[in-house]
Amino acid sequence: MTEHTDVAVITRPQIRVQDSAKSFSGRTVVDVEDITFGDKPIEGLIGPNGAGKTTLMRMIMHSISLDRGTITLSPVPGDPSADVVLSRLPSHRMAGHGVVKSNQVIMDFDKLTILDSLLLACAHHRYEQPHRIFEEQRVYNEGIEEITQYLEFFSFPDPYGFALSAGEKKLLDIVRCLLLKPKVLLLDEPTAGLSDEATEQVMHVVRDLAASGTSVVIVEHDLNVIWNLCDEVHFMAEGSILMRGTPDEIREHKTVIEKYLGEGHV
Ligand SMILES: Nc1ncnc2c1ncn2[C@@H]1O[C@H](COP(=O)(O)OP(=O)(O)OP(=O)(O)O)[C@@H](O)[C@H]1O
Ligand SMILES: [Mg+2]
Numbered sequence: 001m002t003e004h005t006d007v008a009v010i011t012r013p014q015i016r017v018q019d020s021a022k023s024f025s026g027r028t029v030v031d032v033e034d035i036t037f038g039d040k041p042i043e044g045l046i047g048p049n050g051a052g053k054t055t056l057m058r059m060i061m062h063s064i065s066l067d068r069g070t071i072t073l074s075p076v077p078g079d080p081s082a083d084v085v086l087s088r089l090p091s092h093r094m095a096g097h098g099v100v101k102s103n104q105v106i107m108d109f110d111k112l113t114i115l116d117s118l119l120l121a122c123a124h125h126r127y128e129q130p131h132r133i134f135e136e137q138r139v140y141n142e143g144i145e146e147i148t149q150y151l152e153f154f155s156f157p158d159p160y161g162f163a164l165s166a167g168e169k170k171l172l173d174i175v176r177c178l179l180l181k182p183k184v185l186l187l188d189e190p191t192a193g194l195s196d197e198a199t200e201q202v203m204h205v206v207r208d209l210a211a212s213g214t215s216v217v218i219v220e221h222d223l224n225v226i227w228n229l230c231d232e233v234h235f236m237a238e239g240s241i242l243m244r245g246t247p248d249e250i251r252e253h254k255t256v257i258e259k260y261l262g263e264g265h266v
Helices: 053-061 114-123 130-134 137-153 166-179 196-211 223-229 247-251 254-261
Strands: 014-024 027-037 042-046 068-074 099-101 184-188 215-219 232-237 240-245
Touching (some): 014 053, 014 215, 027 053, 027 240, 042 053, 042 196, 042 223, 053 068, 053 099, 053 215, 114 166, 137 166, 166 184, 166 196, 184 196, 196 215, 223 247, 232 247, 232 254, 240 247, 247 254
Parallel strands (some): 042 232, 099 184, 184 215
Antiparallel strands (some): 014 027, 014 068, 232 240
């Protein structure tokens, strides 16, 4: 009998954005015809400041309303019966469907310690009243092991204290996302303000997550992160996705150089 050594095929969740637009004060900032995220494990979304990247991520999360369009999650591509129309869901239901986003602008954790913030993330799915996590020993015990692993991995100096530096807050937000066990993880400038070491650590956990079947979309201006991490890159400018391709195709493309990278980029 021949041993079967093929690597198991991982079905990757996809998000499709169709004919979707958003304007602010009459100015269209996103107008996307038809794009799919999740064809590849880790996809980048790059483009100049104001291109509409964060707005597009927020449209997917439905944390802002759409002027028009449909955004669909296919947890099992090829099985339309499992599709979920995200653009009809309230944003607080996204995590329940495995769609999770980190924030470009650092969230305010001033009122909770690092540990309590993360315990709250663990409680998100399980309790209608998430504050009960602080009372329930069993859930605390379940959550604390995973939390401790992340806190040690990222070397948080004092989990019982508050996240003080911008970098700590950024990492805390990323760990919060990981604890939600995302099927699709949208990362909006996850490494902005992080040390080189912490950036490497974030890249490491993102690779692990993608290898386990999560679809990752990462918005970044640190292009070393994009070129090193992504299997595919979408280029966005003036509200539209102008092209997609491999990192090499995108970094060498005339339009990307003209509109974003500039001549002589490395
Ligand atoms: N809530 C808002 N009200 C008004 N205008 C907004 C709002 N959010 C975004 N915009 C505008 O929409 C445009 C796109 O912004 P967005 O934040 O999506 O860009 P971005 O590609 O994420 O840029 P960056 O790389 O600087 O983060 C910008 O001109 C911005 O000023
Ligand atoms: Mg942005």
